Amino acid sequence: MNKTITVIKGDGIGPEIVTEALRVLDKIAQKYGHSFTYQQIDAGGCAIDKYGTSLPEESLQKCLDCDSVLLGAVGGPKWDGVDKNIRPEAALLGIRSAMGLYANLRPAKLFPQLSGASPLKPEIVARGIDLLMVRELIGGAYFGDHITEEKNGEKVATDLMTYSEHEIERIARTAFNTARKRGKRVISVDKANVLDSSRLWRAVVHRVAAEYPDVTCTDMLVDNTAMQLVKDPSQFDVVVTENLFGDILSDEASMITGSIGMIPSSSLGEGTRGMYEPIHGSAPDIAGKNLANPIGTILSAAMMLKYSFDMDAESEAIEAAVNKALDDGYRTGDIMSEGMTQVTCSEMGDKILENI
Amino acid sequence: MNKTITVIKGDGIGPEIVTEALRVLDKIAQKYGHSFTYQQIDAGGCAIDKYGTSLPEESLQKCLDCDSVLLGAVGGPKWDGVDKNIRPEAALLGIRSAMGLYANLRPAKLFPQLSGASPLKPEIVARGIDLLMVRELIGGAYFGDHITEEKNGEKVATDLMTYSEHEIERIARTAFNTARKRGKRVISVDKANVLDSSRLWRAVVHRVAAEYPDVTCTDMLVDNTAMQLVKDPSQFDVVVTENLFGDILSDEASMITGSIGMIPSSSLGEGTRGMYEPIHGSAPDIAGKNLANPIGTILSAAMMLKYSFDMDAESEAIEAAVNKALDDGYRTGDIMSEGMTQVTCSEMGDKILENI
Numbered sequence A, B: 001m002n003k004t005i006t007v008i009k010g011d012g013i014g015p016e017i018v019t020e021a022l023r024v025l026d027k028i029a030q031k032y033g034h035s036f037t038y039q040q041i042d043a044g045g046c047a048i049d050k051y052g053t054s055l056p057e058e059s060l061q062k063c064l065d066c067d068s069v070l071l072g073a074v075g076g077p078k079w080d081g082v083d084k085n086i087r088p089e090a091a092l093l094g095i096r097s098a099m100g101l102y103a104n105l106r107p108a109k110l111f112p113q114l115s116g117a118s119p120l121k122p123e124i125v126a127r128g129i130d131l132l133m134v135r136e137l138i139g140g141a142y143f144g145d146h147i148t149e150e151k152n153g154e155k156v157a158t159d160l161m162t163y164s165e166h167e168i169e170r171i172a173r174t175a176f177n178t179a180r181k182r183g184k185r186v187i188s189v190d191k192a193n194v195l196d197s198s199r200l201w202r203a204v205v206h207r208v209a210a211e212y213p214d215v216t217c218t219d220m221l222v223d224n225t226a227m228q229l230v231k232d233p234s235q236f237d238v239v240v241t242e243n244l245f246g247d248i249l250s251d252e253a254s255m256i257t258g259s260i261g262m263i264p265s266s267s268l269g270e271g272t273r274g275m276y277e278p279i280h281g282s283a284p285d286i287a288g289k290n291l292a293n294p295i296g297t298i299l300s301a302a303m304m305l306k307y308s309f310d311m312d313a314e315s316e317a318i319e320a321a322v323n324k325a326l327d328d329g330y331r332t333g334d335i336m337s338e339g340m341t342q343v344t345c346s347e348m349g350d351k352i353l354e355n356i
């Protein structure tokens, strides 16, 4: 198959980790007889430096004209002071919204080889961590109006947290459909004892749940979920929630695995075209030093093959190659532990390539 | 001194745990020559059952006419279906708002006797957990308008997350003043890369921080904070944040101590009058069985003596009595571990009383 992939290397460690992922994709193309065309675009901080905006029109257009987008990381303290509309994050939000990527899937899974890296105690880790966060990505307080006004002699700022029935319904379907292929358990997270948007969320999720009698559906309040993730993550299979809660909880969930450098994510809309990126940030402190962990990005590429290109065997070949590199004891600095062999970002890429 | 305390036993385990706290207060009164008058009121689910509303006007009035309020717990699945305006939670929100309690202080501290109860691994716990969450309690999405309307043939629900400068300024002052008496480090949590209310939050916190050159102030994004609390809670001293983020993060922070049955909280406004309550819920599953842990409520009473009545010695006497009961190996079911002596709720009360 021929596929056109829009590539955003971005800022900080972005270029290094994406480079390794592209090498892996090239190897897959060669081995399985595909051809991947990469169109590299500028977005994020580097685009601000070049064009004065984090998402030039041409970059956005290339995200819309492709089969999928692969992103490294954007942002960094260098651009903390810039206006909110041209911030690095605005590029991410702009792409998500323009591409209609309402479903953000973030697996938080313990790699058995790295179970010692979890901050949780061994008794809890032993029960297993294998959950999937399904976060609504283009609604809620992120995309409602943001208003700052002068009232009675002081500034008053308001963000609108808005959800409509169809927005909730489609993300609920994503969660239930995905749960069918996993443990058949959905936990829907809201704050229905306080928020109207959460009460609507809960009602619509229940309505959708009725169409999936083979999947159990349980409500959990967001504050309680923040506790339960730490207390006993093994109780979760699929967790579905709105944008802001999903931002907070998916980061918490990934941290309990102890290896955020390893976690990929996919953002999907109605079609098969998506955006794939590791969940970690741009880590400016180690940028350009060949120290970063490329696995989150490489597994994001694997997710792209599976979800957007229907290339299951190819995707699994990458996952197996990553697993073998870990089994063989290779570790980047962030996941290094006693008795293992520490490797650089590109060396980790080499090891994974060898296993494909 | 004579003090009038409004007492809300509430629902579930509320009555049992409050009973023990009142016994402790009586003993303190006797020993230190004070007189505490308790005015018991109905609020929460039990009030719905009796009066059809969770916060009868007379109950609210008694919260306004007293020196402080002590609350056990309100709510339970029994009232899940009732209208949002008369829900048990509405009582809590109504009292917070009517009393002007904008500052919610929730200490998350590891009891050395219970370090094994933390879900975090020993290496992390060994660095210590002793942080104070300062949560804004009467602003943000909790108290902005909640609107559900019909638009283009579907329901659309919106919650307004609003903050004004003076609301942020006063809670920031609470955080910095409290930090001065502790580790002199404030971490202010927001989502300034997305929300206008967070950008205003950050600007005002920085302005207030400038008046406290002896206290360090660092910004942290809410998603990152959810990670850092699990990764290394020892990095936190005082954490200040808005209502909804505070709800989520304070529950996460309390869970990492492993003993949410032990954690008190205070809610304060401009004067000295406050509301004091354990952070745990009404635990309907163990209600009426004399199994609950009364320590969170007893320590809430201790907080009341210190913050509202300026009775430092009395407050410390309670804390010391609790510590001694733990040192002596007494544990309620929720904190039971091998080699300790399991006691009931009232027996724990007895043990603590004996130590005063």
Ligand SMILES: CC(C)[C@H](C(=O)O)[C@@H](O)C(=O)O
Residues within 6 Å of the ligand: A089, A092, A247, B193, B194, B223
């Ligand atoms: C960078 C930021 C705007 C973004 C978000 O909050 O969605 C990030 O935290 C994420 O989770 O992808």
Ligand SMILES: CC(C)[C@H](C(=O)O)[C@@H](O)C(=O)O
Residues within 6 Å of the ligand: A193, A194, A223, B089, B092, B247
């Ligand atoms: C019961 C609920 C409304 C309340 C809140 O969200 O504030 C509770 O979770 C709390 O933290 O005190």
